[in-house]
Amino acid sequence: MPSDAVPLLEISSLSARYDAGEVLQDISLTMHPQEFLCIIGANTAGKSTLLRCISRLVPRARGSIRFHGQELMDQPAHAIPGLGIAHVPEGRHVFPGMTVEENLCLGAFAIRHRPGLAGRLEAVYALFPRLAERRRQRAGTLSGGEQQMVAIGRAMMLEPRLLILDEPSHGLAPIIVEELHRALVDIHARGTSVLLVEQNTALALSVAGRGYVLEAGRVVLEGAARSLAQDPRVREAYLGL
Amino acid sequence: MSRALVALALLAAALLPLALESEGYAIHVLTLALLFAALGQAWNIVGGLANQMSLGHAAFFGIGAYAATILQIRFGLSPWLGLVVALALGGLAAALISLPTMRLRGHYFALATLACGEVMRVIANTAAPLTGGPAGISVPFGAEGVWMMRFEGGRPIYWLMLGALVVVTVVFEVIRRGALGYRLRAVRENIAAAEAIGVDTARVKLQAAVISGALTAALGVLYAQFNFFFDPDTVFGVASISVRIALMAIIGGIGTAAGPILGALIVIPLEEFANAALSDRAAGLSQLVYGAVLIAMVLVEPRGLMALRFSWTFRPRRASA
Numbered sequence: 001m002p003s004d005a006v007p008l009l010e011i012s013s014l015s016a017r018y019d020a021g022e023v024l025q026d027i028s029l030t031m032h033p034q035e036f037l038c039i040i041g042a043n044t045a046g047k048s049t050l051l052r053c054i055s056r057l058v059p060r061a062r063g064s065i066r067f068h069g070q071e072l073m074d075q076p077a078h079a080i081p082g083l084g085i086a087h088v089p090e091g092r093h094v095f096p097g098m099t100v101e102e103n104l105c106l107g108a109f110a111i112r113h114r115p116g117l118a119g120r121l122e123a124v125y126a127l128f129p130r131l132a133e134r135r136r137q138r139a140g141t142l143s144g145g146e147q148q149m150v151a152i153g154r155a156m157m158l159e160p161r162l163l164i165l166d167e168p169s170h171g172l173a174p175i176i177v178e179e180l181h182r183a184l185v186d187i188h189a190r191g192t193s194v195l196l197v198e199q200n201t202a203l204a205l206s207v208a209g210r211g212y213v214l215e216a217g218r219v220v221l222e223g224a225a226r227s228l229a230q231d232p233r234v235r236e237a238y239l240g241l
Numbered sequence: 242m243s244r245a246l247v248a249l250a251l252l253a254a255a256l257l258p259l260a261l262e263s264e265g266y267a268i269h270v271l272t273l274a275l276l277f278a279a280l281g282q283a284w285n286i287v288g289g290l291a292n293q294m295s296l297g298h299a300a301f302f303g304i305g306a307y308a309a310t311i312l313q314i315r316f317g318l319s320p321w322l323g324l325v326v327a328l329a330l331g332g333l334a335a336a337l338i339s340l341p342t343m344r345l346r347g348h349y350f351a352l353a354t355l356a357c358g359e360v361m362r363v364i365a366n367t368a369a370p371l372t373g374g375p376a377g378i379s380v381p382f383g384a385e386g387v388w389m390m391r392f393e394g395g396r397p398i399y400w401l402m403l404g405a406l407v408v409v410t411v412v413f414e415v416i417r418r419g420a421l422g423y424r425l426r427a428v429r430e431n432i433a434a435a436e437a438i439g440v441d442t443a444r445v446k447l448q449a450a451v452i453s454g455a456l457t458a459a460l461g462v463l464y465a466q467f468n469f470f471f472d473p474d475t476v477f478g479v480a481s482i483s484v485r486i487a488l489m490a491i492i493g494g495i496g497t498a499a500g501p502i503l504g505a506l507i508v509i510p511l512e513e514f515a516n517a518a519l520s521d522r523a524a525g526l527s528q529l530v531y532g533a534v535l536i537a538m539v540l541v542e543p544r545g546l547m548a549l550r551f552s553w554t555f556r557p558r559r560a561s562a
């Protein structure tokens with residue numbers, strides 16, 4: 001573990017709140033370059049909120065989030081993709097009236113003026129061959145799994161340094177879930193760091209290298225995915241063993 | 242093919258007044274239809290591209306009409322310069338209204354914008370020293386001449402409105418096809434996804450509102466020069482302006498360039514016809530018939546008349562291609 005290198009992402013003493021109250025308390029999290037990190041936790045633990053803090057979609061947060069040493073807390077949400085962080089939000093957020101290809105091209109919106117759009121498209125189609133077959137189809141008419149592929153593909157059009165995913169497998173058939181996770185492993189193998197929030201704890205721990213466990217807005221456990229999978233608390237609370 | 246068709250329609254529209262009586266009723270109705278087509282098109286930028294159902298566009302329309310007319314009365318300012326002032330004031334007003342309302346969705350946005358138009362109406366009625374109050378305001382008469390937009394007969398102002406419609410339509414199309422159009426479409430289709438790809442959603446909505454408001458105010462100036470006289474209840478009216486503007490696009494087809502034009506060419510003559518044919522029969526009958534026809538149109542095709550055209554002509558063609 002290159003712990004002496006500059007961390008890719010360094011979150012310290014982060015708290016966040018909505019009108020109803022505090023959701024995250026004193027979160028600290030470090031992610032190294034090339035890592036595949038997962039965050040697990042029960043419903044309402046604050047996983048989505050944590051991701052939304054990173055991409056600056058939660059306005060009321062305190063603390064520090066550094067990406068390659070650069071403070072994100074004073075960046076507006078729309079600047080985040082340009083810095084190399086792509087967020088695939090919870091739910092299948094595609095542009096339903098646009099074709100698959102238009103959806104993907106819009107993903108490179110933040111870097112519109114740089115070359116290589118065609119190459120990026122090809123890379124996404126290589127990742128998800130199903131999308132290549134449906135490139136002219138309206139995204140709203142795709143199956144749930146395919147829409148999730150569009151959302152992930154659109155994020156990859158940025159060629160991000162960090163890919164953030166919020167429960168990509170939620171509500172999808174097991175066979176599609178497997179396909180998605182293979183794609184994530186593939187994305188990681190090609191050099192993108194991945195931060196994955198997943199309800200399916202077993203699956204998350206099988207693909208990630210390291211994990212954090214979030215409970216009621218706090219980090220309660222952190223460690224290598226393999227040892228988390230062995231941890232009695234995790235096994236009982238999240239793996240149902 | 243379709244480009245040639247547009248050019249042909251434009252040529253026909255430009256030559257049409259030569260076949261009509263210069264001071265006649267027909268040219269008056271057509272000029273009004275062109276004005277409302279242009280207004281509907283300006284509204285279409287916000288209502289169609291940004292998908293925000295504004296019912297407050299009378300605010301900008303009236304601001305333009307009043308600003309240019311007051312400047313003409315007090316300082317003899319040419320209405321052409323009045324147009325420039327109106328563009329600036331309309332854009333500014335749109336920014337001020339847009340900033341607090343842009344996060345509202347659906348009905349809430351419609352109601353908030355409606356209230357803004359009403360506030361302007363009350364202000365114009367109250368600020369009598371400046372606006373003439375409820376008694377209204379008249380464009381000063383002067384010598385004929387292009388510089389003061391004072392023309393003989395009804396043809397020049399018809400051509401002026403046609404020109405305005407062309408300009409607003411070109412602006413609409415440039416926006417729709419350009420980067421801003423794509424961003425607006427992204428926001429319209431899925432705001433969470435738009436934010437995720439780095440669209441500054443507040444900024445694109447603001448841009449759309451400012452452009453739409455500026456153009457609407459400029460059209461208010463042309464209305465003043467066309468009608469010579471107006472009062473707060475007319476130019477800031479909910480039914481007379483705000484709803485009517487939105488109606489052009491809704492009847493014709495929201496989000497398409499042809500929609501408001503089609504809508505205005507049908508709705509304005511229909512209004513005039515209902516008024517002329519029925520107003521002496523029974524009070525309110527003309528409005529009743531007019532309203533019934535509008536309801537029927539919306540029931541038959543909620544997406545507007547443009548959608549009918551698409552379903553009739555384009556589907557078979559696509560199937561055979």
Ligand SMILES: Nc1ncnc2c1ncn2[C@@H]1O[C@H](COP(=O)(O)OP(=O)(O)OP(=O)(O)O)[C@@H](O)[C@H]1O
Pocket residue numbers: 018019020023041042043044045046047048049050090199
């Ligand atoms: N926009 C919001 N406004 C107010 N409260 C919110 C908002 N979003 C989330 N919350 C609250 O914050 C808490 C944490 O929500 P969050 O979505 O971060 O949890 P999560 O761990 O992602 O849950 P899940 O597994 O169900 O997605 C919850 O109690 C939720 O009700």
Ligand SMILES: [Mg+2]
Pocket residue numbers: 047048049090166167
């Ligand atoms: Mg969540």
